[in-house]
Amino acid sequence: MNRVGLAITLALVAVLVLVTACGTSAPAPSAPAPSASAQPSQAAKSEAPKSEAKPSVISAPIKLGLDQPMTGPGQALGVGIVEGVRFAIDQLNQKGGVKGRKIELVERDTKSDPQQALVQVQELMANKEIVALLGPALSPEVLAVKAAVMAGKTPMIAYAANPKVSEAPNDWVFQLNLNNLLERDTVLTYLQKGLKTQKVAILSGNDAYGQGGRDTFVAGASNFGLQFVAQEQFGSEDTDMTPQLTKIKATDASAILLWGISPRPEIAAKNAKQLGMQQKLVTAAAMVVDVFRKVAGDAAVGVVWPTVYLYGNPHSDAGKQFAAVWKSKFGREADLNAAVGYASVVVMEQALQKAMKADGSIDRQTLRDALEAVKIDTPVGLTEYNKDKHAGLSLDAMIMGRITPDGTAVEWQAKGQ
Structure with a gap:
């Protein structure tokens, strides 16, 4: 082969090698194996546990402690008051409660025993969800618990007749009944x-x-x-x-x-x-x-x-309205005790409306202050309190x-x- 032919041959071989090299891609580098720390954990693979949902303040019920002599010598008073309280709360809850919050009663029976009343009031006050107390109906019971209520700084509406119930010193007990x-x-x-x-x-x-x-x-x-x-x-x-x-x-x-x-x-x-x-x-x-x-x-x-409430023939407009709905519900006349129990919820509703904060919460101090500003017609007459007067009724309510x-x-x- 002459020199020219040899040169042509070598050139063709070079071209073929170049074309082959350009048509073959280099293998891609393999990805490094994930480290142990990068491996997904078992907890990450499974769904994270959900925390139990708690009701918002605005939807939680407003709790009131009810401590009444539902058995024993004073049961005639206690049972009537409890019936009136329950009836009023049922009506209030049917209307949506207080700004959307329903009322819930936590009930106790004092058995007409002052010492039992004291133990139960202390128990109810220890429950911080309870914002106020209703009761008791008997004077010995109220006088037995008054100091504890003062110390526990919990507002209480009391139905007993003894004048000492509302006498000073007294920042937390509100009397709602005709006293002696x-x-x-x-x-x-x-x-x-x-x-x-x-x-x-x-x-x-x-x-x-x-x-x-x-x-x-x-x-x-x-x-x-x-x-x-x-x-x-x-x-x-x-x-x-x-x-x-x-x-x-x-x-x-x-x-x-x-x-x-x-x-x-x-x-x-x-x-x-x-x-x-x-x-x-x-x-x-x-x-x-x-x-x-x-x-x-x-x-x-x-x-x-x-x-303050004429059985079978109430003399006030509020009393007549109450008597009518009561008789329609129960088929019998309401007595004074039922009227007083009902009236206490009317009073408490007005105070709760004033005491409730923007987020729907209520604290005991603010509620007490609101009770001291209550002035409202109830089935037992005009009921009015202020910081110097914790007996709600006056001579004008009497007949x-x-x-x-x-x-x-x-x-x-x-x-x-």
């Missing part, structure tokens, strides 16, 4: 201005209730220009008060206070009718109309008593009711007197 002094002043004002008499007699029980009533009335009589010309007593087992009434009949008393625990005043009224006595008979606010009528029979007609042949009627009204 209000009851006394109503009766004595009625005797002075309604009956226009000056001389009265009292026939009272020889127990603490009867003696306490007698002492209270006798001590206050002179302030109303009244004189007690006879003071007689009966025992808890007496079934005939004719001897005591015969002594009273011989005086110039124009009215007789029958102060004691049922059925003694009812028996006394029956005996007075048998003796042909014409004096006006006055009995206590705790009197139950149906019981008095059942025991005294025809002698019950004309008997009068102090009250004297009268038993009639077929029901009850307003005998006299304190407002404007």
